Every structure is written in C-alpha cells, then in structure tokens.
Amino acid sequence: LVKNNSGKEIEAFLDYGKALVDSALSSLFLEPWAGRFGRLSESMRYSLLAGGKRIRPILSMAALSSVGHDPEPYIPLLLPLELIHTYSLIHDDLPAMDNDDLRRGKPTNHVVFGDATAILAGDALLTYAFTILSDPRYDELSSEKVRLAVVRELSHGSGLAGMVGGQMLDMESEGRRISLEDLEFLHRHKTGALILSSVRIGALLGEAGASEFNSLDQYGESVGVAFQIADDLLDVEGDAATLGKAAQKDNNHLKNTYPALLGIDGAKKMAKEKLEAALDAVSGLGEKADHLRGIARYIIERRN
Ligand code: GRG
Numbered sequence: 001l002v003k004n005n006s007g008k009e010i011e012a013f014l015d016y017g018k019a020l021v022d023s024a025l026s027s028l029f030l031e032p033w034a035g036r037f038g039r040l041s042e043s044m045r046y047s048l049l050a051g052g053k054r055i056r057p058i059l060s061m062a063a064l065s066s067v068g069h070d071p072e073p074y075i076p077l078l079l080p081l082e083l084i085h086t087y088s089l090i091h092d093d094l095p096a097m098d099n100d101d102l103r104r105g106k107p108t109n110h111v112v113f114g115d116a117t118a119i120l121a122g123d124a125l126l127t128y129a130f131t132i133l134s135d136p137r138y139d140e141l142s143s144e145k146v147r148l149a150v151v152r153e154l155s156h157g158s159g160l161a162g163m164v165g166g167q168m169l170d171m172e173s174e175g176r177r178i179s180l181e182d183l184e185f186l187h188r189h190k191t192g193a194l195i196l197s198s199v200r201i202g203a204l205l206g207e208a209g210a211s212e213f214n215s216l217d218q219y220g221e222s223v224g225v226a227f228q229i230a231d232d233l234l235d236v237e238g239d240a241a242t243l244g245k246a247a248q249k250d251n252n253h254l255k256n257t258y259p260a261l262l263g264i265d266g267a268k269k270m271a272k273e274k275l276e277a278a279l280d281a282v283s284g285l286g287e288k289a290d291h292l293r294g295i296a297r298y299i300i301e302r303r304n
Pocket of ligand 1: 051052053054055085087088089091092097104163164167190191228231304
C-alpha cells in the first residue's frame, strides 16, 4: 500500500490501520456475551469506541510489515493493546487518580456511568485482552508458543514493571520537582512500556529474527519516549491557548514534564534526538520499515 515516506502515504497507512482496528473493535460487541451485561458492556463500548488514534495496534502493524508480513490478518490479536490502553485511560480519569471530566472531547466514563461501573469496565477490558490472546480460534494464524510470548510481553509492558508501575511513580512524584533521569524512568514505564510492547508484539507475531527483533526493540524504546515528549508539548500548547501566561507558569511548576524540566526548545530538541535514534535503529531494515519511519515522524509532529 505505502512505499515511500511522504506525509500523505503515512497518513493513508494510519487511516487504513485505524479503520481496520475500529471495525474489529466494534465487532467485539457482537460476541454473545456483549448484550448480557447491559450497562457494563455499554460502558466498555463507550470508551473503546470513543475515537482514539489506535497508534499502538498501528505500530504493531508497521512492525509486522517491516518483517515481511501482511498485518491485516493479525488485527484481532492487536485489539488487546487497545483494550488495555482504554482501561488505563478510564482508570486514570477516575476521581482517585487524575479526576478528569473530559477525554477525547467527551465526558469521561465515570462521569457517564459512575465510578463503580467505570472501575469494572476497566477491569473487564483488561482481562478481555487475555481472553482474546488465548482464544484457540487463532491457532492457525499464530502458534500457541508465539501467543504465549505475546501474553508475557503485554502483561509485562502493562503491569508492575511497565505502565502500572510508571503510573505509581507519576503519582508519587506529584508536587515535587524530579530529576531528568527520574522523569525518563517514569515515562519509559508509564507511557513508553505499552508503546514498546506494541512494537515488540508486532515483531513476535511476525516471528522476527534476533537482529530484526533487536532493531525493532530499540526503535520502540525511542518512539515511546518521543511520544510522551510530544504529548507534553501538546499539553503546553493547549495550556498556552486556554490559560494566561502566569497561570501557565504556575501549572508547569507543579507538573513533571519534559518542557517543565528542559524548557520548550530543550524538549523539542530531545524529541528530535529520539526520532533520529528511532530512524537509526531501523536503518538496516530497508523499505519494509517505511511505515515505522513515517509513524516515528508522525508521533513528534502530530497535533492531537
Ligand atoms: C491508570 C493503570 C493506569 C495507568 C494510566 C497511560 C496512563 C497510565 C495514563 C493516561 C494519561 C496520559 C495522558 C498519559 C500520557 C500519554 C498518553 C498515554 C496519552 C494518551 O494516549 P493516546 O494519545 O490516546 O494514544 P488516544 O485517545 O489517541 O487513544
């Protein structure tokens, strides 16, 4: 579909991936269980189909292409990444955590369904990820051995030594200034770990060789950090648009973000360095890695 690096072609790949993932996610709700749990499945569906970028499964798709596989048949096995990402957003928005009322321009899950249902919707999304990965209907697509490695990767990347651990570090660092080293460690876990797992899952499903796997692993590390820096920069721009200068300064003072620690120019410079590192990591993979290159550029240039 997409052969070179022009912005248009990566946009086409992103649109193609998002359409496939959106449609596969909708069809989960046609499963027999879906209608039986009324409000709970409604609450899961509300957040799952609220219009995310689907960047995690799209990264796995690009990793699959980079090792010579058509990603389309693997879409069902990539949905667990979105299920886990969505659960993390629902729980992160709860009053006990970030206490946010809006997500993707819509009222957050707990605002619509109440805290208790939002907690359960997150729990059910998380566990459903592993129901899918262990489903024997995928035996022909991918061996049990490979899917077990994917289970391990996903549970590791999203658990104690990954996203959940990073979220805890973030909570603990609130209200005090931390070092750049600690900030990197925090974000490598909170945001970076699931992004790295997305790339590694594509590599596992595509049965990448050791050297390809290593290249993809390094790419995923760099892109994970770049994603967070870009997210922080977007937040600063959002604050600048909605808050006065003084309020903005006050806001940044309390938050441990890349722009707060490095300044806006310093954060932009670091994002570029991470982009270069990601491109270097896949330089040996030829044009099959063009989607990965395009996504890395998109991640630091994105507007949402
Ligand atoms: C509560 C267990 C638990 C973990 C929360 C990921 C996370 C950890 C919190 C989300 C809060 C946040 C804004 C994190 C920064 C980066 C990030 C993950 C942004 C949202 O991801 P996108 O941009 O969202 O991929 P879309 O809407 O496109 O799916």
